[in-house]
Amino acid sequence: MAQENLAVVVHSPGDLRLENLPIPEPEPNEVLLQMHSVGICGSDVHYWQYGRIGDFVVKKPMVVGHEAAGRVVKVGSAVKHLNVGDRVAIEPGVPREMDEFFKNGRYNLSPTIFFCATPPDDGNLCRYYKHSANFCYKLPDNVTFEEGALIEPLSVGIHACRRAGVTLGSVVLICGAGAIGLVSLLVAKAMGASQVIVTDLSPERLKMAKQLGADFQLTVKKGDSSEQLAKSVHDILGAQPHVTIECTGVESSIQTAIYATRSGGVVVLVGLGSPMTTIPLINAAVREVDIRGVFRYCNTWPMAIAMLSSGKVNVKPLVTHRFPLEQALEAFETTRQGVGIKVMLKCDQNDLNP
Amino acid sequence: MAQENLAVVVHSPGDLRLENLPIPEPEPNEVLLQMHSVGICGSDVHYWQYGRIGDFVVKKPMVVGHEAAGRVVKVGSAVKHLNVGDRVAIEPGVPREMDEFFKNGRYNLSPTIFFCATPPDDGNLCRYYKHSANFCYKLPDNVTFEEGALIEPLSVGIHACRRAGVTLGSVVLICGAGAIGLVSLLVAKAMGASQVIVTDLSPERLKMAKQLGADFQLTVKKGDSSEQLAKSVHDILGAQPHVTIECTGVESSIQTAIYATRSGGVVVLVGLGSPMTTIPLINAAVREVDIRGVFRYCNTWPMAIAMLSSGKVNVKPLVTHRFPLEQALEAFETTRQGVGIKVMLKCDQNDLNP
Amino acid sequence: MAQENLAVVVHSPGDLRLENLPIPEPEPNEVLLQMHSVGICGSDVHYWQYGRIGDFVVKKPMVVGHEAAGRVVKVGSAVKHLNVGDRVAIEPGVPREMDEFFKNGRYNLSPTIFFCATPPDDGNLCRYYKHSANFCYKLPDNVTFEEGALIEPLSVGIHACRRAGVTLGSVVLICGAGAIGLVSLLVAKAMGASQVIVTDLSPERLKMAKQLGADFQLTVKKGDSSEQLAKSVHDILGAQPHVTIECTGVESSIQTAIYATRSGGVVVLVGLGSPMTTIPLINAAVREVDIRGVFRYCNTWPMAIAMLSSGKVNVKPLVTHRFPLEQALEAFETTRQGVGIKVMLKCDQNDLNP
Amino acid sequence: MAQENLAVVVHSPGDLRLENLPIPEPEPNEVLLQMHSVGICGSDVHYWQYGRIGDFVVKKPMVVGHEAAGRVVKVGSAVKHLNVGDRVAIEPGVPREMDEFFKNGRYNLSPTIFFCATPPDDGNLCRYYKHSANFCYKLPDNVTFEEGALIEPLSVGIHACRRAGVTLGSVVLICGAGAIGLVSLLVAKAMGASQVIVTDLSPERLKMAKQLGADFQLTVKKGDSSEQLAKSVHDILGAQPHVTIECTGVESSIQTAIYATRSGGVVVLVGLGSPMTTIPLINAAVREVDIRGVFRYCNTWPMAIAMLSSGKVNVKPLVTHRFPLEQALEAFETTRQGVGIKVMLKCDQNDLNP
């Protein structure tokens, strides 16, 4: 095992560094992982740029990264289901307390949860990282490390579509064709949606949506009226969507989501915008259009692995850029510029394969 | 059968009249009812004062009233389950088309539904009224006409608590102690809520809430901070409510509802305010507090009758005033002034009993 | 319009006849249809062979057929959403009363429902047939009449998978690869099942299952132990199914279904066998494996049409034989012998296309 | 702290002993409890009489008891939410592994769960007992130790009614008026059931049911026809139950449960009988009467405490006998004879109060 542990660390707004940290020692219920592939998320870039997201503030240097897969190199004394050499995907949220949320199966809502790269908890964009073995999931041979890393954003899409109740024959509107909108599209299709329409400001992103299976695309222009956009959605579909998955966080897009959704349907809020939002709440209420938030995910890794292994969902096209860990700053700059969809960092010097 | 059909008719904003209308003839699937007790609803007063609610505009004279019970005096040729003499409660919404909403069991969302005293459909505050027999429910001997009339507002409470998922041990916040807040309180208790706290501006209304079983009351003052009010709710309960039922429609109260509700819980919007509303949407989203509207009700009459007949819910204290139909204008003025809770009009000259 | 109405009529056990009946006249809410394609169901054959299914006894001559599609040739006076010339699929069950089941959205459970070819109600294997317009669904141009007819068995699969809660990543066991097992397979896959294993006695049927997308097949031999078969299912899958859809009605297969299903999972009973059944009920109870029946379907036609039109489900390979209506007796004999999967009768002399 | 730890230990069929065991030392996540009140369950008696229940066999001496409450006397180093002196109710099932069931909120189904007095795990009918602090729930001052102990059987009733979907206006049939039938009655009423009918062989038990709030009782005689009993239930209620909670485990009673339940309703199996059961499965299937098992409970203690503390459920009348721990053998003999409902053992020599 190498004695160095190169890591990508944010110190303060604008200050992102490649540093050498000690290799951690796993606790009895943990495993030590040699990291292989780690995707860059918009939140990683946000912590780098602004040093905070809402109430989560970087007060001491924090390793970034939470979309990750690696190989087990050391096993804690109490771990039974994993062995050295196992390839695993990492679920970054690990509940710390057995509170009501955990006991009820909604551990993502536990207020004291550990979460990679949410201050003050370190992430896993580094060479060696230790994690709760119960939240590492063995990958089958036919699922690559990069697919394993992509389970993290894919899980947001799964949780969103599950909370939305997407099912056979659902007509679905997805607002925003960023990484999250695109995984939601993949999942909605896999759950039986018959028609999916995707909106975005960017024609390139919509082209990607089309390639990934969107039935319709709608290009939005800043200043477009939300009610008018909703009408366009109805006209294109010849129907009103049962479900809208909002993946922009932009106020006008949330308004469109409400106006567009069929009575008795569901708007799922994935995108996160400003704290106070002005929306046509009465319109939603009197048509019993439910508004449901999504906070990360829970209980998604096993089903995601099943879908990837059976070939029912193909996330590979999402990876548009790859960099070795040593070029992490360049990789972050690429993500910051919004080029492509998903940038992957390759943390294993001896294996740069997907 | 009397040859006159005295009815309360709104003509235009501010113009409410007692008029004599012809007695209608029931269609094959209808029954003719001699009305007995009809409650006045805030919406009746609103149509009288403003001639409209949102997009529903009084364009031709409309009989008001939709909280009603009466006696069958004539039976359409195709009606099997009702007989002359039956005492019935009236469900005012009758779907006109067998559309997807009706087939799915959510007929309240059917856009073409008939609804008593929603323009252009006439209500039943009159002596004789005909209605779809399928939406008239026979009252057991131990349920009074007035209880039968009160099933209408009670149904709003049932639908709200059902959509909220109130269950054994639920901790519930109810915003507003008007008629709708109070029936929601009764229903929440009957469904197993362990603690219910009610808010209102008016100490008198909160006193009524206490008499009807509220465990705690919180007096709100105009200008109180929503976050502070949420904190007060937590302090009083020693816990966060699983469910909040918003029955004021006031923006600041909706904000309080969101801040107060426990992660993973539900805010049900019953109160209807202004079209655009500014709310802490991100706060709700990242804590997965679902926001669900309520539009009237469906499938509530049978369970309401079961609850009234078994004595599990007591709505009788809600009736604070009674007037004979001939004094309808005085009765409306009483409701307009916000005195008491529910004003009942007695439409049967020979029986003024509850 | 032709003056004759050739129809396939069962008179008594073993007595099936081609007869000429009068062309019916549609009521105000009905449409008259020129039938195009009608599939033969096991129940049709059963009425022919035995004159009864359970308590449903053929007491007077009954037209058979309930898997059907046709063209509107006459429109009742009150019908708004259909026009002469429209191609429609027919939902054979039409509730007669607005009872609690209908109002709740589970109209298939209404005890007084009309159902094609269930005594005493006539079916639609004939040239001209009238039906409630509300239960005729317009077919898009890219959905054939035969696909329209196949929506009936497909609906059984949809209702079964929906009651089972099949979702993303579900591991599914389907017992029996007859028409119903095969449509359940198609639907389970479309709803996101990651692995589906199908059992049957017949290797040919399992070959068909494989062609339609089954991931695994298990050939059952009469006398095989149910516990042993369950173990084989676990071995093949490397996991326990979340959901089992039982489509044989055979007692030993129902036992296998229970033993095989994962704790907390669901067994859906589609197959119908003998009235009393001996099963390992405690095994199911203490593992909270729910046992849910399926009685036909409700609210499936719109989503089925959406799936067929979008190409997400392909039912075409199910049709293995076609006969003109005039050769109906030969067609019934083919079904009776269990050759192929679905036999289609072509009722329109001028159009024998799918 | 006393140096002795008197415990009730089953050694082999028929061999139950009072023995002195060492006082255990709590692990970091555990608390040591001085036991106060422990109820005797039918399963405790069964292990004493037969040395086994199904596959669970007493192979080494086992302390019995799992309906228990006590006081914290020592706190493990990692425990935060409990202090010495706290009065707590004990949830006897503690999951050992963070498997799929635990993560999904259904930890009662975890196959490796620890459970008090299920071999080989020791129970808590003794003076001093250590338990996972996460599964000890603090009792409010107004809830007695005995009420705390009764939360265990009450939880079975809560889980049963919750799985049954009992709600406002539900009509409920409960088969069997033993301890489990009676707690199910209390819970069904608290969740809003409008009518509850209870069956039993014993008129005394039915008298108890009546005292606890049953609306109707039906005395069953051995040999009564199940279909006839179902008809009697319908006649008495004037309706079919939405929900049946089977608490006898007797085959004929399970048959009655199915015949009696309304189409679209639910039969919950709480009673556990012989491994193979013969039932009218088709009758259930074609009426979509779901059959759902109950295995203990999960996530019930907090809501049970809320109900007891708020006075919405009164379990006190269930305790019909009390014995000091020293007279445990006499207490067990009382339970074995089926006298009364619940026998309580008082384990604290200095406090024999409820």
Ligand SMILES: NC(=O)c1ccc[n+]([C@@H]2O[C@H](COP(=O)([O-])OP(=O)(O)OC[C@H]3O[C@@H](n4cnc5c(N)ncnc54)[C@H](O)[C@@H]3O)[C@@H](O)[C@H]2O)c1
């Ligand atoms: N709730 C959660 O747990 C969770 C998890 C991950 C991400 N998120 C949030 O999801 C959102 C999407 O994440 P992402 O990584 O895909 O971001 P992204 O920036 O890559 O994608 C957002 C897309 O929305 C488009 N867009 C902006 N305004 C629009 C408008 N008015 N109409 C239509 N499209 C518009 C942008 O062009 C962009 O393509 C972000 O707000 C992020 O914070 C939430």
Ligand SMILES: NC(=O)c1ccc[n+]([C@@H]2O[C@H](COP(=O)([O-])OP(=O)(O)OC[C@H]3O[C@@H](n4cnc5c(N)ncnc54)[C@H](O)[C@@H]3O)[C@@H](O)[C@H]2O)c1
């Ligand atoms: N969604 C539906 O189907 C439906 C049906 C019926 C009524 N409603 C709506 O429900 C609401 C309540 O109806 P109602 O008949 O009980 O009206 P109401 O006017 O009698 O009661 C409203 C109560 O809210 C109180 N209130 C006002 N501002 C408050 C604040 N900031 N905090 C706490 N309490 C406050 C008032 O003092 C009053 O007592 C209305 O908005 C009505 O339009 C909706």
Ligand SMILES: NC(=O)c1ccc[n+]([C@@H]2O[C@H](COP(=O)([O-])OP(=O)(O)OC[C@H]3O[C@@H](n4cnc5c(N)ncnc54)[C@H](O)[C@@H]3O)[C@@H](O)[C@H]2O)c1
């Ligand atoms: N519940 C409903 O609403 C509904 C609707 C339609 C059909 N059904 C029922 O569904 C069942 C299937 O219908 P179908 O048309 O596919 O019938 P089918 O006879 O074509 O298919 C049944 C299949 O089960 C196989 N089989 C028999 N014993 C088996 C065993 N022990 N293990 C595995 N496979 C076995 C047979 O070989 C056959 O291929 C029938 O019982 C039918 O009555 C029910």
Ligand SMILES: NC(=O)c1ccc[n+]([C@@H]2O[C@H](COP(=O)([O-])OP(=O)(O)OC[C@H]3O[C@@H](n4cnc5c(N)ncnc54)[C@H](O)[C@@H]3O)[C@@H](O)[C@H]2O)c1
């Ligand atoms: N599923 C679980 O997690 C769970 C938990 C606790 C208990 N149980 C089971 O629940 C059942 C009830 O437990 P209990 O402690 O109340 O037992 P109990 O023996 O005290 O009560 C059973 C009652 O059923 C009555 N009975 C017997 N045959 C009957 C019939 N044909 N019709 C009507 N009543 C009849 C008896 O007279 C008795 O009063 C037992 O089978 C027990 O094993 C299951």
Ligand SMILES: [Zn+2]
């Ligand atoms: Zn992320």
Ligand SMILES: [Zn+2]
């Ligand atoms: Zn009203």
Ligand SMILES: [Zn+2]
């Ligand atoms: Zn059929």
Ligand SMILES: [Zn+2]
């Ligand atoms: Zn017990």
